[in-house]
Amino acid sequence: MSARTPPGTLAAAALIARKDLAIEFRTRSAFLSAIVFSLLAIAIFYFAWDATAVSSVDLAPGVLWVIFTFSGILGLHRSFGVEEADRAIDALLVSPVDREAVFLGKALANLAFVLGVQALAIPAVALFYNLPLTRVLAPLIGIAVLAAIGLVAVGTLFSSMAANTRLAELLLPVLALPFFVPIVLPAAQTTARLLAGRPISEAMGWLRILIAFDIVFVVACALAFPFTLED
Amino acid sequence: MSNAATPLEHTPRLPRATLTSAAPAAIEAHALTRTFGRRVAVRALTFAVNDGECLALFGPNGAGKTTLLRVLAGLLRPTSGTAYIGGVKLPGGGADARAVVGLISHQSMLYSALTALENIEFTARLYGVESPREAAIRALHWMRLEDRADSPVRSLSRGLQQRVSIARAIVHEPRVVLLDEPYTGLDETGAAALSAALESLKGSGAALVLVTHHLGEGLALATHTAIMRDGQFVKHEPRGTLELDAYRDVYREAIGR
Amino acid sequence: MTTSSKPEERSGIDWFLTIAVLAVAATFVRAIFFTPVEARQGAAQKIFYVHAPSAFIGLYVAFGIVAVAGALYLWLRDERLDRVAASSAEVGVMYLTVVLITGPLWGRPIWGTWWTWDARLTLTLFLWFVFLGYLILRGAVEDHGTRARYSAVLGVLGALLVPFIHLSVYLFRTLHPMPIVLKPGRPSLPNSMLATFAMSFVSFSLLFLALLRARYRLAARADALVAEEEVESSPVPNLRAEPVR
Numbered sequence: 193m194s195a196r197t198p199p200g201t202l203a204a205a206a207l208i209a210r211k212d213l214a215i216e217f218r219t220r221s222a223f224l225s226a227i228v229f230s231l232l233a234i235a236i237f238y239f240a241w242d243a244t245a246v247s248s249v250d251l252a253p254g255v256l257w258v259i260f261t262f263s264g265i266l267g268l269h270r271s272f273g274v275e276e277a278d279r280a281i282d283a284l285l286v287s288p289v290d291r292e293a294v295f296l297g298k299a300l301a302n303l304a305f306v307l308g309v310q311a312l313a314i315p316a317v318a319l320f321y322n323l324p325l326t327r328v329l330a331p332l333i334g335i336a337v338l339a340a341i342g343l344v345a346v347g348t349l350f351s352s353m354a355a356n357t358r359l360a361e362l363l364l365p366v367l368a369l370p371f372f373v374p375i376v377l378p379a380a381q382t383t384a385r386l387l388a389g390r391p392i393s394e395a396m397g398w399l400r401i402l403i404a405f406d407i408v409f410v411v412a413c414a415l416a417f418p419f420t421l422e423d
Numbered sequence: 424m425s426n427a428a429t430p431l432e433h434t435p436r437l438p439r440a441t442l443t444s445a446a447p448a449a450i451e452a453h454a455l456t457r458t459f460g461r462r463v464a465v466r467a468l469t470f471a472v473n474d475g476e477c478l479a480l481f482g483p484n485g486a487g488k489t490t491l492l493r494v495l496a497g498l499l500r501p502t503s504g505t506a507y508i509g510g511v512k513l514p515g516g517g518a519d520a521r522a523v524v525g526l527i528s529h530q531s532m533l534y535s536a537l538t539a540l541e542n543i544e545f546t547a548r549l550y551g552v553e554s555p556r557e558a559a560i561r562a563l564h565w566m567r568l569e570d571r572a573d574s575p576v577r578s579l580s581r582g583l584q585q586r587v588s589i590a591r592a593i594v595h596e597p598r599v600v601l602l603d604e605p606y607t608g609l610d611e612t613g614a615a616a617l618s619a620a621l622e623s624l625k626g627s628g629a630a631l632v633l634v635t636h637h638l639g640e641g642l643a644l645a646t647h648t649a650i651m652r653d654g655q656f657v658k659h660e661p662r663g664t665l666e667l668d669a670y671r672d673v674y675r676e677a678i679g680r
Numbered sequence: 681m682t683t684s685s686k687p688e689e690r691s692g693i694d695w696f697l698t699i700a701v702l703a704v705a706a707t708f709v710r711a712i713f714f715t716p717v718e719a720r721q722g723a724a725q726k727i728f729y730v731h732a733p734s735a736f737i738g739l740y741v742a743f744g745i746v747a748v749a750g751a752l753y754l755w756l757r758d759e760r761l762d763r764v765a766a767s768s769a770e771v772g773v774m775y776l777t778v779v780l781i782t783g784p785l786w787g788r789p790i791w792g793t794w795w796t797w798d799a800r801l802t803l804t805l806f807l808w809f810v811f812l813g814y815l816i817l818r819g820a821v822e823d824h825g826t827r828a829r830y831s832a833v834l835g836v837l838g839a840l841l842v843p844f845i846h847l848s849v850y851l852f853r854t855l856h857p858m859p860i861v862l863k864p865g866r867p868s869l870p871n872s873m874l875a876t877f878a879m880s881f882v883s884f885s886l887l888f889l890a891l892l893r894a895r896y897r898l899a900a901r902a903d904a905l906v907a908e909e910e911v912e913s914s915p916v917p918n919l920r921a922e923p924v925r
Contacts, residue, residue, distance in 0.1 A: 196595075197551050198551035211545050278530050278531045278535065279532050283526075283532040288521045288551070289518070349833075357820035367834065370841065371837070378848070419754055419829050422498070
């Protein structure tokens with residue numbers, strides 16, 4: 193055999209993530225669509241739920257995390273769409289990199305995508321709802337990262353399955369949304385407490401659920417991913 | 424640009440250092456079987472292809488040719504039986520077997536938003552090729568695509584995309600090259616470039632399995648021919664000296680039986 | 681064209697199913713006419729005899745079968761396991777629908793609201809969605825092997841989801857006091873109610889198994905027909921169709 197060594201799992205994952213982001217950067221349309229969607233949704237929610245009747249601090253967490261969920265789902269579909277188009281996925285699978293690396297790489301790229309959208313959506317929510325963000329910014333970023341990890345783990349796995357079906361764009365939310373409940377609920381509850389000025393220690397119960405969810409599902413989805421590939 | 428018939432420069436150097444004297448064949452199949460539910464696509468095939476040989480595989484649609492290639496490429500697991508790719512056993516060999524295989528299909532397997540060079544360089548990195556960028560440029564030269572290196576694949580014609588796809592598949596100088604109807608969509612220039620590249624690969628010791636409907640091109644490259652039908656080889660023999668027309672009759676008879 | 685079928689598959693009456701349906705009917709009769717009315721909740725409490733067994737069977741038995749059969753399928757790749765899982769999902773979704781209907785019907789007169797984030801009801805709701813997603817996924821995938829694999833993955837992940845939903849609802853409820861839910865505790869049920877409860881449990885379980893079996897056989901027959909078609913229509917080589925150059 194040749195002396196060359198194919199990249200290990202993490203190196204291969206990084207390679208694939210870079211490639212996905214390069215493609216996304218080249219076209220940018222999915223990213224822009226997700227951002228525009230988020231901003232539109234925030235504006236519509238703001239008008240639909242009168243923030244003078246109910247305090248914005250009560251409304252904002254729900255709005256924030258619902259938008260997070262839906263804009264996150266929007267971006268996920270393109271991850272495997274680009275592989276299906278000309279069966280580029282076959283080239284990945286024929287190469288020596290292992291299947292878990294393909295999952296990790298795609299999940300990492302999706303994570304960057306989701307966090308990128310959130311980086312614009314969260315300030316937008318703060319703007320509309322007049323939230324005192326600066327003092328809660330650090331913990332909020334932490335929650336956003338944790339929530340994004342869970343969303344991306346489940347979403348990447350399901351989009352791998354959905355990409356193969358007739359109903360792809362509709363199927364992904366139908367499959368994934370029940371799984372987002374243990375993400376959205378803790379995130380919204382914690383955000384609500386933070387905005388009400390409570391210390392983060394009060395929300396530890398919720399955060400533990402979120403962290404446990406992330407650990408369990410990142411592992412489970414990485415292990416399940418090879419089963420979504422034809423073998 | 425050079426005439427299609429002249430030999431190419433930059434022929435790939437194939438890794439030979441670790442071949443032992445009792446070198447295993449590049450491809451070996453022993454009672455290789457693949458089923459999908461109740462449908463048997465590949466039925467207990469036993470054959471071998473050695474370095475420097477080209478097995479041209481003909482047969483009607485649905486005969487199992489594509490399935491056979493996908494099993495040899497490591498995309499599908501054998502239902503029963505074994506295969507040896509570069510001496511590595513399937514099932515089980517996994518990444519080691521895939522490292523020495525290049526797969527070309529009638530779909531380009533490219534990312535249309537990236538350039539030709541980016542696609543090939545990405546593949547080179549996946550295989551752990553040293554100096555991936557140089558290897559990618561070499562592969563582009565090889566398929567005479569140097570001036571298209573920075574074109575997004577999306578902007579290339581079908582034929583050019585196919586050539587990029589071929590360059591991508593061989594950038595890591597595979598010992599085994601599996602081709603599934605690679606001539607689809609190629610014009611005269613493209614087909615000639617492909618044939619020349621395959622001759623070159625063969626000359627450097629690669630083992631080829633070429634599935635094609637184009638009997639002429641297949642016969643020109645083949646050292647061995649096989650006709651597949653319903654998952655089995657109904658004919659498997661060295662190329663011999665049959666001319667194209669005579670072979671056409673052989674083929675028709677074989678699949679009509 | 682007649683297809684050969686084993687003698688017991690020929691349609692006669694499905695005795696198991698008939699008995700199960702009769703058992704359920706008998707339970708209804710007993711619950712309505714021969715079981716005392718509960719003091720605090722009144723007649724509405726009798727919905728409990730339908731609601732509770734359906735919830736238990738749908739949430740734990742049906743979903744458990746889906747998850748376990750799915751995991752076994754991924755290991756053994758036996759299509760019968762996939763058929764069991766799919767049948768269980770279909771019957772399970774029926775049972776959970778019953779829970780989601782009877783829950784509010786019971787709740788309205790007692791709690792005064794149609795819906796409450798009761799732990800079991802919430803879990804039922806989200807597992808119901810997972811079941812529906814499961815069935816929609818199966819409908820969207822053509823190839824049987826792929827369909828089985830995808831379903832199994834979804835089933836196993838769904839099973840992993842259950843504890844997280846439990847936890848989330850539990851935490852939600854401890855922090856947001858809810859109206860006290862009146863559930864008849866089992867030890868304090870008078871014998872007649874206990875007997876009816878036991879009877880409903882048994883009869884609903886029988887019904888589940890009978891429906892599961894019937895659905896499984898239907899699926900097996902359908903798959904057998906499809907397989908026969910595939911074998912009969914395997915490609916005949918067409919001499920003229922091959923582009924020979």
